[in-house]
Amino acid sequence: MIIIRTECPKCGEIAIPISEMHLHDNTGSGARYYTYHCPHCEGVRGDEADPKFAGFLVAQGIIPECERFAPEILEVHDGPDFTYDDILDLHFLLDGAEWVQDLASCTEAA
Ligand SMILES: [Zn+2]
Secondary structure, three states, X not given: OOEEEEEEOOOEEEEEEHHHOEEEEEOOOOOEEEEEEOOOOOOEEEEEOOHHHHHXXXXXXXXXXXXXXXXXXXXXXXXXXXXXXXXXXXXXXXXXXXXXHHHHHHHHHO
């Protein structure tokens, strides 16, 4: 089994079995991206795949997936995960008569 050694922005150096790599053909931009789930933080990681690496993945049996997505999906965010409590908080915020002012005050504090 081929192991890809790469670096997760949160966890540092990690090892990913090649079978867990995904190759994406972005139909919007024409670029190719590889993604994987970090085995430690479980975040989706990846980057643009240069033609040599994309060809290597295909030669190893990774079938490219054609899709349209924004490259921002690969951005790393350091904040806490979005939870059901966040949805409930938003629901109660929007249920109030002063929700526009309440929402504006949330962004002013950040
Ligand atoms: Zn990680």
